[in-house]
Structures are given as C-alpha cells and as structure tokens.
Amino acid sequence: MAPSRTRTIKNKHAANGSGIKGSKQSRNDRNAIPDGVLKAKKDPSGKSRAPPPNVKGRPNIAEILKKRKRRVYTEKELGILELNKITPVGVAKSKGTKKGKVFVDDRESMNTILAIVQAEKEGQIESKMMKARQLEEIREARKAEEEKKAAERKERMDETKDSLRKKRKRPQGGSGKDDGDGDKINIRHIAITGSKAAKPKPAKKRVSFAPEE
Amino acid sequence: MRPLTEPETKTVFAKLANYCSDLKTLIAPLDDGDRYVLRLNHSRVYYVRLSIANMATSVARDQLLSLGTCLGKLTKTGKFRLHITALPILAEHARHKIWVKENGAQPFLYGSNVVKAHVGRWSEDCPEHSGVVVFSMADIPLGFGVTARSTAEARRLDPTGVVCFRQADCGEYLRDEDTLFAG
Numbered sequence: 001m002a003p004s005r006t007r008t009i010k011n012k013h014a015a016n017g018s019g020i021k022g023s024k025q026s027r028n029d030r031n032a033i034p035d036g037v038l039k040a041k042k043d044p045s046g047k048s049r050a051p052p053p054n055v056k057g058r059p060n061i062a063e064i065l066k067k068r069k070r071r072v073y074t075e076k077e078l079g080i081l082e083l084n085k086i087t088p089v090g091v092a093k094s095k096g097t098k099k100g101k102v103f104v105d106d107r108e109s110m111n112t113i114l115a116i117v118q119a120e121k122e123g124q125i126e127s128k129m130m131k132a133r134q135l136e137e138i139r140e141a142r143k144a145e146e147e148k149k150a151a152e153r154k155e156r157m158d159e160t161k162d163s164l165r166k167k168r169k170r171p172q173g174g175s176g177k178d179d180g181d182g183d184k185i186n187i188r189h190i191a192i193t194g195s196k197a198a199k200p201k202p203a204k205k206r207v208s209f210a211p212e213e
Numbered sequence: 214m215r216p217l218t219e220p221e222t223k224t225v226f227a228k229l230a231n232y233c234s235d236l237k238t239l240i241a242p243l244d245d246g247d248r249y250v251l252r253l254n255h256s257r258v259y260y261v262r263l264s265i266a267n268m269a270t271s272v273a274r275d276q277l278l279s280l281g282t283c284l285g286k287l288t289k290t291g292k293f294r295l296h297i298t299a300l301p302i303l304a305e306h307a308r309h310k311i312w313v314k315e316n317g318a319q320p321f322l323y324g325s326n327v328v329k330a331h332v333g334r335w336s337e338d339c340p341e342h343s344g345v346v347v348f349s350m351a352d353i354p355l356g357f358g359v360t361a362r363s364t365a366e367a368r369r370l371d372p373t374g375v376v377c378f379r380q381a382d383c384g385e386y387l388r389d390e391d392t393l394f395a396g
Contacts, residue, residue: 103216105250107240113222114236121230128340132363 214254214266214274224293225251225258225284231344232295232357233306251284255395258284258293260302279394296393297356297381300346304354307346309336311358311377318349321356322384330372339364345377356382 075082104110217225229236239260242248252259252266254277261269261281269280282302285295295303313321317331333350341363347355358377361367367376385393 101215101218104219104222105216107242107248109219110222110240111237113219114226114240117223117226117230118236121227125340125343128343129338132340132365136365 214252214269214277214280217251217253217258220291221253221258221287221293222251224287224291228285228293228295229303232303232308232346234308235306238306239302249281252280253287254280256287256289258287260284260299283394295357295381297383297385298393300354300357300381300383303357304346304348309339309343309345309360310348311335311345312348312350312352313355314350318355321347321379322382324379324382324384324388326361326375326379327358327377328372329367329370329374329376332367332376335364335367335376337364341366344380347377347379347382354383356380356384 104113226236229239233239240249243262247262247264249260250263250266252261252269254274257279259266259279259281260283265280269277283296283298284302285293285299287293311327312333312335313327313331314333317327317333320331321327327347336345339345339360341360343360344357345360346357349355356379358379358381360377361375362370367374370376
C-alpha cells in the first residue's frame with residue numbers, strides 16, 4: 001500500500017471550517033477555493049474537461065465535431081468479397097431498367113449500327129485485299145526469278161555446246177590420232193550430262209564364269 | 214412480329230455487308246416519307262415498309278405467314294442465314310459479281326458450285342471467301358455464293374476448279390418449296 005501524503009495546512013482554523021477532514025462543514029465547503037489557490041485535479045474517469053464557455057463569434061468546436069458525421073463506406077468501396085446470396089451475384093439487375101428485350105427501330109440507332117458494321121467489314125475486306133496483293137507480288141517476284149535462272153541455265157548450256165563444237169573441229173585439223181577416241185567419249189558424255197564435272201570411267205572389267213559342262 | 218434487338222440487327226447487317234457494298238440505301242427514307250424496317254416473325258427476318266409493318270400488327274402472329282421480303286432466318290445459336298428470297302436486294306447492291314455462261318447456269322440452278330470453265334466474267338479484285346452474287350450472261354440474278362479463290366488465283370486455276378461455293382440459288386424455290394416460307 002502506498003503511503004498517504006500528508007498535507008500541511010497553514011491555518012486550519014481560518015479557511016477550512018472546523019479543520020476536521022470528514023466534518024459536515026468541510027464537506028460543504030469542498031468546492032470553495034481555500035486561500036485563493038486552486039490546485040489542478042486529475043479527472044479520475046479520464047474524461048476530457050468540460051468544454052470551455054462559448055466565445056462570441058467563434059463556432060463551438062465540440063458542436064462541429066458532433067455535426068461531422070462519420071463516413072459510411074459501402075461494401076464495394078471496401079472491396080469486401082461478395083458472399084453468395086439467394087439471387088446470384090451476376091444475375092442481380094439494377095432497378096429501373098426496362099425488362100426484356102430492347103428493340104432497335106428508330107433510324108438513328110439503326111444508322112449507327114449500320115455504320116459500325118460497315119466500317120468493320122470494310123476494314124476486314126481491305127486487309128484481305130492487301131494480304132492477297134502482297135502474296136501476289138511475292139509470287140510474281142518468285143516467278144520472275146525462276147525465269148531468270150532458267151534463261152541463265154540455257155545460256156550456259158548454249159555456251160558449253162558452242163565450246164564443244166569448236167573443240168571438236170580442232171582435233172580434226174592437226175592433233176594426234178590417240179587423243180581422238182578419248183575425246184570423243186568425253187564430248188559425248190558432256191553433251192549428254194551437260195557438265196564437265198565428272199569424267200567417264202573406263203569400262204569395268206567384268207568377270208563371268210563359263211558354264212559348267 | 215417484332216422489331217429486331219441490337220445484337221440481332223448487328224448480325225443481320227454483318228451478313229448483308231458480305232454481299233452488299235452500300236447498306237445505307239437499304240434503310241434510307243423514301244420519297245413518300247416512308248422507310249424500310251426489319252421485322253422478325255417466327256425467327257424469319259423481313260425487310261418491309263414501315264406502313265405495311267404497322268398494318269400487319271392487326272394480324273395475329275400465328276396467322277401471319279409472310280410480309281415484305283424475307284431476308285433469311287435467325288438460327289437458335291444467334292447466327293443469320295440468308296435465303297434465296299433476299300436475292301433481289303443483294304443483286305441490287307452487290308459488291309462482287311460473277312457472270313456464268315449458258316452452259317453453267319443449269320448446273321448452278323441445280324445446286325452445284327460454280328467451276329472456272331462456266332465463268333463468263335467476274336469482278337476484279339475479288340478476295341477469297343467473300344460474298345458474291347451469281348448472274349447469267351443476260352444479267353439475271355441466279356443466286357449467290359462465296360468465292361473459293363481470289364480473282365488472281367482463279368486465273369491460274371484449271372477449268373474444273375471451283376471458283377465459287379454456292380450458298381443459295383433460284384432452284385430452291387422449287388426444291389425447298391415446302392420449307393422456304395414456313396417451317
């Protein structure tokens with residue numbers, strides 16, 4: 001238990017009535033200010049002090065605080081998950097809207113729909129056409145390239161033919177007889193295959209067994 | 214009979230836009246102040262004058278067989294199928310055209326696709342898989358279909374190659390007589 005503090009009373013007979021603590025008089029005079037000195041007392045309940053008296057021309061703060069209502073948040077604002085109810089969440093319809101189908105019969109709305117649809121279709125067709133044109137261009141380019149390659153090949157062939165013809169004429173003029181036979185085979189081979197890449201191999205020797213007697 | 218909803222109108226116009234280049238003239242106001250509207254009855258879409266559509270409201274729905282021009286049928290999956298009855302409207306505003314020779318008209322009217330050998334002439338710059346109206350050489354509309362090849366590709370095609378897949382032809386008036394207007 002905490003020790004009780006003693007209070008020194010300077011002149012107990014003068015102000016505090018009888019001077020006895022629990023006497024009737026002292027109880028009556030409790031609120032009176034002794035010696036003109038007022039000690040600050042702590043409120044035991046912890047409540048704020050009584051509001052200061054109204055000052056003219058200034059609004060009362062307490063009243064303002066009372067007036068300002070606390071904002072009430074809806075469930076949507078708080079982001080609380082919706083629970084299943086009797087009517088499912090998605091099905092619930094807002095009140096006031098028309099029940100059933102909404103018809104389109106006036107010219108303006110029909111025109112709007114028409115314009116949207118037509119713009120979409122035009123875009124689709126245009127993109128299709130662009131794609132087709134690009135593909136066609138690629139095809140044309142490929143075709144031209146192939147033609148060019150074919151022409152080149154033909155030209156090379158003609159050149160080799162010409163060169164071979166010239167070569168054939170030369171040996172008849174002056175070269176030895178030994179070369180003639182080998183060259184002939186070679187030329188024939190080139191003429192058939194169209195290239196000088198591989199020389200013809202000499203005929204393979206074949207071995208055959210004589211039939212048994 | 215009721216007007217079309219927004220998605221229904223969109224679907225119908227999207228299908229028509231495959232074949233027609235200018236759709237605005239379809240719903241443009243007429244000289245006498247009247248205009249054409251789209252109406253739905255028994256899942257069939259009708260292209261009809263507003264005054265006639267208003268008059269038709271006095272006929273019970275189950276008693277009303279047809280009014281105006283039947284464009285086609287809205288399927289249960291929400292798609293739209295053009296009928297041969299829409300041919301006069303498509304032919305008038307056609308985006309791409311194919312003219313078939315005399316020898317190709319009959320096979321087409323009997324329900325076969327258009328082969329290259331039967332084509333007399335066709336619109337230039339026609340892309341693949343786009344709607345096309347088929348005409349005879351005398352400019353009589355015979356039906357409509359979808360191109361199988363673009364014009365450039367079709368040039369290289371052999372004579373038996375298909376250039377247009379048939380969607381509807383005038384022969385349907387006889388072949389599908391029972392189901393064309395009802396059922």
